[in-house]
Structures are given as C-alpha cells and as structure tokens.
Amino acid sequence: MPRVQVFDMNGEKLKQMNISKEIFGIEPNAVVMHAAVVNYLANQRQGTQSTLTRTEVRGGGRKPWRQKGTGHARQGSIRAPQWRHGGVALGPKPRDYSYSLNKKVKRLALKSALSSKVLDKNLIVVDNINLEEYKTKAVINMFKALEVNGKALVVTPEVNEKLVKSANNIPGVKTTLVNTLNVYDILNHDNLVMTVDAVKKIEEVYA
Numbered sequence: 001m002p003r004v005q006v007f008d009m010n011g012e013k014l015k016q017m018n019i020s021k022e023i024f025g026i027e028p029n030a031v032v033m034h035a036a037v038v039n040y041l042a043n044q045r046q047g048t049q050s051t052l053t054r055t056e057v058r059g060g061g062r063k064p065w066r067q068k069g070t071g072h073a074r075q076g077s078i079r080a081p082q083w084r085h086g087g088v089a090l091g092p093k094p095r096d097y098s099y100s101l102n103k104k105v106k107r108l109a110l111k112s113a114l115s116s117k118v119l120d121k122n123l124i125v126v127d128n129i130n131l132e133e134y135k136t137k138a139v140i141n142m143f144k145a146l147e148v149n150g151k152a153l154v155v156t157p158e159v160n161e162k163l164v165k166s167a168n169n170i171p172g173v174k175t176t177l178v179n180t181l182n183v184y185d186i187l188n189h190d191n192l193v194m195t196v197d198a199v200k201k202i203e204e205v206y207a
Helices: 030-044 103-119 138-144 161-167 183-188 196-206
Strands: 003-007 013-018 124-127 152-155 173-177 193-196
Touching: 013 103, 030 103, 103 124, 103 183, 103 196, 124 138, 124 196, 138 161, 152 161, 152 183, 152 196, 161 173, 193 196
Parallel strands: 003 124, 124 193, 152 173, 152 193
Antiparallel strands: 003 013
C-alpha cells in the first residue's frame, strides 16, 4: 500500500499516511488519460462559430448577365463564393462538440492521473488548510513552506471561501473540490495539493 507524508501548513512533517493502492497506486494508462483530456476539451467548446452562406449574404438575387453571348463565364449570383463579398462555401455553423465517455474509462483515467502524481512525487498532502483571513500572502507562504514550485491544483472536500478567494490572485494556482476533480486539471498542473479529508473522500467515492 502506497504511503505519503502528511504536512501541516508550515511545511512540518506530521505523519505517514496510507493511501489506496486501487486509486493512487495503479499503472497509469496514457491512452485513457488522453481520451479523457480530449473529451474534456471538446466539452468546453462553445460551438458558436458561424459563417454566412450564399443564401444568407445580402444581395445577389438577380443574375448578373445573361447565360450566353457575353464572353464571360456563366454566373447565377454575385454572392456566390468565388465573388468578392460572396458567401462562404462549407464554412462552420453552430454545432455541439460535446460527447460522453464510458463511465469505466473516466474512472480509470482519473485513477491513472492520480497515480501518475504519486509516481512523480508531485502529490502533497496537507493535514488541514485553515486561513484566519482572506489573504493571498498566507497561501503563498504555505506553498513556500511545502516547496510547491510551478502550477498547483489545490483540492478540498468542501468549499473553503477564504482559500478560494486568497488563491485566486496567484498565477498558475487553481482550487477545486473532490466532486469536480477532473483529469485535465490534474495533468495541467505540476503539483497536486490535497487535504487529508479530500484524500479520504476520493477513496470513499472511487473505491
């Protein structure tokens, strides 16, 4: 069973903690993690891009010249795609890019992402994160004490308003909850900072 060090907010070592091998100790599957990231990014797309076709561009109702005898190529409208100010041929139209993944694939991808952080020694477990006031410097000092370098994802079991608002101003730092945790955020951040309660809740949900 994998073991991780538990720290306090000042970077002091408190104890060793056992974590679930089925969630944090599996062999990471790169294929399903890639599928989960592609799915997440596709679901974020708004799909609102739109171009005007020849039927939607203003004008062009009259045939510009007769069919034969002018020496010009035959034309039916001055709003056809080959004309300046004409409509766009085969351009994008509003569409829904979202699709769903198999539930087992999503679970395996999340477990793989969590296990990859443990393998890379980028999982940092904190006993508790208690801020006395809304202060960005308090979160920065905590990261310095924990030797967190680069982008960091902070995971808590429930909403901690002081932490969320204090961390909002720090570039590369994002806070999230256990029930909204996703593979893209885990892989997109260098460090995964979790509280002990968050780890236990993840083990309860995905065991």
